[in-house]
Amino acid sequence: MINIQPKTHGPTLDSPIEHLNACHRRIEERLDTLERAGRHLQTRSDEALTAIRSAFRFFDSNGVKHTADEEESFFPRMSAHLAPGERQFLENLHTEHEQTEGLYAELTGHVAKMANPPTASDVQRYTELAAALCSLYRQHIRNEDARFPAIAQRILTTDDLTAIGQEMKHRRGI
Ligand SMILES: [Fe+2]
Ligand SMILES: [Fe+2]
Numbered sequence: 001m002i003n004i005q006p007k008t009h010g011p012t013l014d015s016p017i018e019h020l021n022a023c024h025r026r027i028e029e030r031l032d033t034l035e036r037a038g039r040h041l042q043t044r045s046d047e048a049l050t051a052i053r054s055a056f057r058f059f060d061s062n063g064v065k066h067t068a069d070e071e072e073s074f075f076p077r078m079s080a081h082l083a084p085g086e087r088q089f090l091e092n093l094h095t096e097h098e099q100t101e102g103l104y105a106e107l108t109g110h111v112a113k114m115a116n117p118p119t120a121s122d123v124q125r126y127t128e129l130a131a132a133l134c135s136l137y138r139q140h141i142r143n144e145d146a147r148f149p150a151i152a153q154r155i156l157t158t159d160d161l162t163a164i165g166q167e168m169k170h171r172r173g174i
Contacts, residue, residue: 013165013168013169013172013174014165015165016069016073016074016161016164016165016168017149017152017153017156017161019069019168020066020069020070020074020144020148020149021145021149023062023066023069024141024144024145026058026062027058027059027062027063027066027137027141028138028141030055030058030059030063031055031133031134031137031138033051033052033054033055034052034055034107034130034133034134035130035131035134036051037049037051037052037055038052038123038126038127038130041117041118041122041123041126042117042118042120042123045116045117045118046116049111049116052111053111056108056111059104065168065171065172067097067101068171069164069167069168069171070093070097070144071094071097072167073163073164073167073168074152074156074164075090075093075094077155077156077160077163077164078090078151078152078155078156081155082151082155086147086151089143089147089151092143093140093143093144093148096136096139096140096143097140099136100133100136100137100140103129103132103133103136104133106129107126107129107130107133110122110125110126110129111126114126
């Protein structure tokens, strides 16, 4: 069986910066699932497609909210206080968000059109798109993990973090 169950549990939304980090680990698990399921698309297509669609549901819900947390709650509160190099860093993160969203849309569009069971060329295209998405998204996460928490910790006040936590809860209907 192709494992689609999450393994990690993160801190609560009362610790917004730590929550971003925990969400990265959950995203990485789904990226692993997309690659692993791709290796079984021809031999165990039903099982592989179930795993792929489960990962898509995660990206469509948690993944979208995670990017909104960064773009709508974190970035605007930080922008006035960034050093020049940090401003470029956040602009790069924004560009990477757009690039991952574009590749993700291509991947989901391809899966929606695939035959069942998928043909060899379906599988090849899936593998190419999933590899490109995984590579870009993993690098994006490495970039964020390396610099973003320290910049956010320095700039954001306790009141900012409380407000961000409230917005993150609101986004999740909590
Ligand atoms: Fe991000
Ligand atoms: Fe992130």
